[in-house]
Amino acid sequence: MTGHILWNDRDVPYEQGETLAQALNRAGITHLGTGLAGQSRSVFCGIGQCQNCLVILEGKGPCEACRVLCADGLAVSPVGTPHD
Amino acid sequence: MSRNLQYDAIIAGAGIIGASIAWHAARKGLKIAIIDASGPAAAASGASDGAVSVATKRPGVMASLARASLSYCADLAEQAQVLNGVFHTRPSYLFARIDAEAEALDRLTAMLTDQGLPVDVMRDGVAEKSSVPGLGESVARVLELSGEGHMLGYEATRAFLEESGAEGHWPCRLDAFEATKDGVILHTSTGEMRADRFVLATGMGTTNLLPDLPLMARSGQLIITDRAVGNDWPDLPGPLTSAAYLLDKTAQALPETLAPVVIDPLATGQLLIGSSREGGGTEEQTDFHMARRILISGVASLPALARRRVIRVFAGVRTATGDGFPIVGELPDMPNVFLATGFEGDGIGLAPLIGREVAGMLTGEGAMAEVNALSPMRFTRQKVASQ
Amino acid sequence: MTDRRILVVGAGPAGLSAAATLAQAGQRVVVVDQAPQIGGTVYAQNRTGDTRPLSHAKERRALFDVVAAQRERIDIHCSTSFVGLDYQGNALITGADGFLFQPKAVIMATGARELVQPRPGWTLPGVTSVGALQVDLKTAGRPPEGRIAIAGSGSLLYALGAQLTRAGKAPAVIFDAAHPFLHPLATARLPLHILQEATGFILTLIRARVPILSGTRILSVEEKKGALSLKTNHGGRFRTVEVDRLGLHDGLARNDYGLQKNPTIPVIAAGDCRDVLGRFAAVKDGNRVAAEILNLLGTPAPGISLTSLNTEKAAQRRLKSIFAHDGCNDLNDLPDETILCRCENRSVADLKALTATDQTPRMLRLNGRFGMGACQGRFCLDWVAKLTAAEMGSGPSRPQRWPLRPVLIAEILNAADHSGNETHIEESAKCTFR
Numbered sequence: 001m002t003g004h005i006l007w008n009d010r011d012v013p014y015e016q017g018e019t020l021a022q023a024l025n026r027a028g029i030t031h032l033g034t035g036l037a038g039q040s041r042s043v044f045c046g047i048g049q050c051q052n053c054l055v056i057l058e059g060k061g062p063c064e065a066c067r068v069l070c071a072d073g074l075a076v077s078p079v080g081t082p083h084d
Numbered sequence: 085m086s087r088n089l090q091y092d093a094i095i096a097g098a099g100i101i102g103a104s105i106a107w108h109a110a111r112k113g114l115k116i117a118i119i120d121a122s123g124p125a126a127a128a129s130g131a132s133d134g135a136v137s138v139a140t141k142r143p144g145v146m147a148s149l150a151r152a153s154l155s156y157c158a159d160l161a162e163q164a165q166v167l168n169g170v171f172h173t174r175p176s177y178l179f180a181r182i183d184a185e186a187e188a189l190d191r192l193t194a195m196l197t198d199q200g201l202p203v204d205v206m207r208d209g210v211a212e213k214s215s216v217p218g219l220g221e222s223v224a225r226v227l228e229l230s231g232e233g234h235m236l237g238y239e240a241t242r243a244f245l246e247e248s249g250a251e252g253h254w255p256c257r258l259d260a261f262e263a264t265k266d267g268v269i270l271h272t273s274t275g276e277m278r279a280d281r282f283v284l285a286t287g288m289g290t291t292n293l294l295p296d297l298p299l300m301a302r303s304g305q306l307i308i309t310d311r312a313v314g315n316d317w318p319d320l321p322g323p324l325t326s327a328a329y330l331l332d333k334t335a336q337a338l339p340e341t342l343a344p345v346v347i348d349p350l351a352t353g354q355l356l357i358g359s360s361r362e363g364g365g366t367e368e369q370t371d372f373h374m375a376r377r378i379l380i381s382g383v384a385s386l387p388a389l390a391r392r393r394v395i396r397v398f399a400g401v402r403t404a405t406g407d408g409f410p411i412v413g414e415l416p417d418m419p420n421v422f423l424a425t426g427f428e429g430d431g432i433g434l435a436p437l438i439g440r441e442v443a444g445m446l447t448g449e450g451a452m453a454e455v456n457a458l459s460p461m462r463f464t465r466q467k468v469a470s471q
Numbered sequence: 472m473t474d475r476r477i478l479v480v481g482a483g484p485a486g487l488s489a490a491a492t493l494a495q496a497g498q499r500v501v502v503v504d505q506a507p508q509i510g511g512t513v514y515a516q517n518r519t520g521d522t523r524p525l526s527h528a529k530e531r532r533a534l535f536d537v538v539a540a541q542r543e544r545i546d547i548h549c550s551t552s553f554v555g556l557d558y559q560g561n562a563l564i565t566g567a568d569g570f571l572f573q574p575k576a577v578i579m580a581t582g583a584r585e586l587v588q589p590r591p592g593w594t595l596p597g598v599t600s601v602g603a604l605q606v607d608l609k610t611a612g613r614p615p616e617g618r619i620a621i622a623g624s625g626s627l628l629y630a631l632g633a634q635l636t637r638a639g640k641a642p643a644v645i646f647d648a649a650h651p652f653l654h655p656l657a658t659a660r661l662p663l664h665i666l667q668e669a670t671g672f673i674l675t676l677i678r679a680r681v682p683i684l685s686g687t688r689i690l691s692v693e694e695k696k697g698a699l700s701l702k703t704n705h706g707g708r709f710r711t712v713e714v715d716r717l718g719l720h721d722g723l724a725r726n727d728y729g730l731q732k733n734p735t736i737p738v739i740a741a742g743d744c745r746d747v748l749g750r751f752a753a754v755k756d757g758n759r760v761a762a763e764i765l766n767l768l769g770t771p772a773p774g775i776s777l778t779s780l781n782t783e784k785a786a787q788r789r790l791k792s793i794f795a796h797d798g799c800n801d802l803n804d805l806p807d808e809t810i811l812c813r814c815e816n817r818s819v820a821d822l823k824a825l826t827a828t829d830q831t832p833r834m835l836r837l838n839g840r841f842g843m844g845a846c847q848g849r850f851c852l853d854w855v856a857k858l859t860a861a862e863m864g865s866g867p868s869r870p871q872r873w874p875l876r877p878v879l880i881a882e883i884l885n886a887a888d889h890s891g892n893e894t895h896i897e898e899s900a901k902c903t904f905r
């Protein structure tokens with residue numbers, strides 16, 4: 001089974017079993033936002049420890065893209081930067 | 085091996101109170117050493133919120149001390165002063181969800197206008213809640229105050245210590261002390277120290293040294309979030325405090341959706357969410373049920389809170405006294421030994437003023453009447469013993 | 472309360488074998504794992520449609536069969552995190568199935584974490600840990616696009632190199648800070664199963680002509696025209712290499728963050744969380760810790776032979792010496808602008824700017840902000856500790872407190888209360904999300 005997730009309103013297809021990070025990376029989206037150190041938010045540890053791949057799951061909040069499995073219609077966007 | 089060091093004064097406890105005393109005393113030209121069992125801001129001062137508030141204080145001595153300290157904080161925060169960049173004023177908000185809380189806000193408004201406090205009531209949003217975005221349905225009323233302040237305990241502790249030039253010794257635990265006619269002798273984990281005068285600013289640690297003092301622990305769970313937010317996060321202009329805090333202790337036994345809660349936006353974009361007031365407790369004693377109670381109430385007041393992530397939870401330990409007032413002053417029967425502890429939930433806000441006044445006691449200049457009222461003499465009927 | 476269950480955190484080899492041993496002794500066990508599937512790091516499964524054979528398929532099957540045989544007594548929850556233990560012994564579990572309950576004991580089998588040394592450019596996109604590349608390969612069954620360099624030290628460099636090669640995507644180059652091939656004696660004394668696996672990796676890499684440059688360190692990484700430009704140092708000879716992906720790995724450490732001593736119930740670490748000894752030892756250690764818990768609970772425990780555990784321990788010591796290098800000394804030469812902590816944006820210069828007042832474990836955190844970010848210090852504290860060792864003798868403190876990982880407030884509140892100390896959550900406060 002496959003489906004689509006939404007990245008900033010862009011349709012991104014995924015394959016069953018892929019994490020958000022895997023589907024986004026396969027679509028060429030590796031820059032998932034900007035971290036505090038000015039670094040690109042992207043996969044670093046791959047196992048939910050480093051927090052570098054953080055994205056916002058609509059209706060839920062910040063989640064590690066490397067840890068959340070895709071589901072049809074999930075809307076994902078970059079983490080906001082309230083300060084600094 | 086014992087070291088023989090001579091200082092004008094030694095301060096035990098490098099929390100915000102000890103650090104403020106050190107800075108003020110050093111400015112008066114005293115040669116100061118400050119010792120701590122673990123290090124600066126190791127206890128309550130490193131595990132608390134930093135509200136410098138007048139509005140939430142009990143009328144009377146505590147409110148007038150808070151008022152004096154708040155305006156003194158503002159002086160110390162001026163350009164090139166010790167708390168510059170550490171103390172800030174900002175708007176703060178008190179909200180009510182039930183009648184008892186709304187009545188408490190009425191009383192507060194009346195009191196603030198009456199006393200002409202340096203804290204202004206900006207807006208009493210009976211009808212409109214727009215001053216703070218994103219409030220929950222249950223929030224009926226919001227009071228906006230200007231002029232109250234904030235400083236983080238550890239930042240203030242650090243600033244006072246850095247600027248004091250006092251000699252810091254840590255880890256160095258005070259085990260016992262004696263007042264002799266040649267000064268005070270301290271027995272510490274790293275040896276013996278001597279000084280003309282001695283200040284105990286050891287927070288809850290004071291109970292080991294003066295077991296007869298009526299001190300008790302009141303811990304509070306503190307919840308810290310990370311910085312990450314979605315686009316729908318309503319940026320808070322200042323801390324949100326439920327008026328349940330103004331209710332007396334019995335009225336505070338509210339259902340969890342109404343439990344006392346403070347949601348305090350930190351400069352980093354993180355939130356500090358507090359806090360409970362539990363009898364006893366240590367920093368390790370985290371309690372899920374208590375933390376959930378605070379969060380349930382927080383989410384009911386500000387629903388977007390549900391979409392923030394918690395990264396740290398710990399219990400801070402306040403040092404409370406039997407009569408609810410801090411203990412500040414020279415010990416009866418122990419000349420040259422001064423005490424400054426028991427600040428419960430007010431020590432951050434009061435530290436600048438208390439530091440100044442205790443430094444005055446050390447030099448013999450004396451202190452203001454409200455601080456003299458905090459003297460340990462009031463417990464003289466109970467035996468105050470040292471080891 | 473006789474029906475209380477034992478909590479096992481982590482469904483890797485250690486956690487699963489512990490759960491099976493406990494269940495065989497009649498205990499009821501709850502296993503939680505934050506990953507979407509069981510297996511842990513090494514037995515991560517291919518989740519996409521790809522049907523290529525998995526690595527370690529036989530070992531994995533054997534372990535899963537033992538667990539499957541005890542299914543009635545073992546409750547497994549995936550995509551579910553253990554968030555912490557409070558002082559009353561309540562465990563908070565969040566995620567797909569969230570709940571709060573009072574376990575009889577806790578086994579922490581949360582595995583290892585990867586060490587990646589900071590260096591200029593390590594925060595660039597395309598630079599990941601070696602483990603991230605490996606997990607991706609295992610779970611998506613698909614190697615990444617572009618030229619891949621693998622660098623650092625340890626046997627994982629060769630494991631990943633060979634696995635990528637077998638998946639049809641040989642790495643462009645492997646840079647090893649150590650000289651593993653200069654230790655034939657120690658290598659010859661490795662246990663057969665490790666030697667066989669290692670030989671297999673090396674042969675695969677040699678057949679695919681993958682350049683292996685030992686004694687070579689990556690000094691810095693820069694982004695140049697969409698590619699990564701690596702500056703390497705091989706005994707004073709500097710080179711620049713261009714690739715698209717870089718996997719870095721400087722060893723493994725226990726992932727024991729938030730491992731709490733509890734006044735009310737036993738909490739014991741197992742597997743890599745206790746001591747990083749590899750997957751064979753992890754299975755054994757799971758058995759051993761399960762027996763320890765059974766003993767503590769006063770129930771009959773199976774006798775566990777420690778011989779194979781000791782063999783693995785000796786082997787890991789030997790591997791360590793084979794892969795020993797002085798790479799970490801570079802830390803003192805890091806340029807000031809090097810980021811040490813990306814969560815809080817703290818650099819080498821920020822660390823150097825700290826004063827005497829800040830040189831206590833607590834102040835390094837509070838004022839230095841090291842270890843205060845969202846990763847809770849997992850990627851900076853080791854290095855900050857090394858860099859401050861001279862001044863302080865110890866690094867910033869690592870308080871053992873909850874949550875073990877960042878957790879959504881909605882998830883804390885939605886966890887059903889089975890602790891017997893019910894907090895009533897009113898509908899209005901309960902958060903729903905899809």
Ligand SMILES: Cc1cc2nc3c(=O)[nH]c(=O)nc-3n(C[C@H](O)[C@H](O)[C@H](O)COP(=O)(O)OP(=O)(O)OC[C@H]3O[C@@H](n4cnc5c(N)ncnc54)[C@H](O)[C@@H]3O)c2cc1C
Nearest residue numbers: 097099101121127129132135258287289400430431432433
């Ligand atoms: C959850 C919580 C929230 C709070 N919020 C606020 C707020 O918003 N506004 C406010 O004004 N106040 C607040 N407070 C109160 C405030 O934190 C304290 O009143 C204040 O920090 C007390 O400072 P201190 O220096 O007296 O004590 P501490 O900070 O506790 O310092 C005592 C020091 O003495 C040392 N010590 C103890 N025994 C020995 C010994 N034998 N030898 C050597 N050293 C020793 C300790 O290591 C420690 O460093 C809060 C407190 C808590 C717990």
Ligand SMILES: Cc1cc2nc3c(=O)[nH]c(=O)nc-3n(C[C@H](O)[C@H](O)[C@H](O)COP(=O)(O)OP(=O)(O)OC[C@H]3O[C@@H](n4cnc5c(N)ncnc54)[C@H](O)[C@@H]3O)c2cc1C
Nearest residue numbers: 481483484485504505511512553581582602742743749750
């Ligand atoms: C990145 C990496 C790559 C490795 N590659 C290899 C290899 O190729 N070959 C090899 O032999 N060995 C490899 N190892 C070592 C091998 O993984 C371990 O020796 C072995 O898997 C240890 O088993 P374990 O059960 O102790 O931990 P793991 O297998 O790591 O299992 C730990 C489990 O705990 C879960 N977990 C962690 N924290 C929480 C929490 N708070 N709540 C819920 N669940 C949690 C994790 O999701 C994980 O599934 C690797 C290790 C790492 C870190």
Ligand code: FES
Nearest residue numbers: 044046048051066
């Ligand atoms: S890549 Fe580290 S948390 Fe996702």
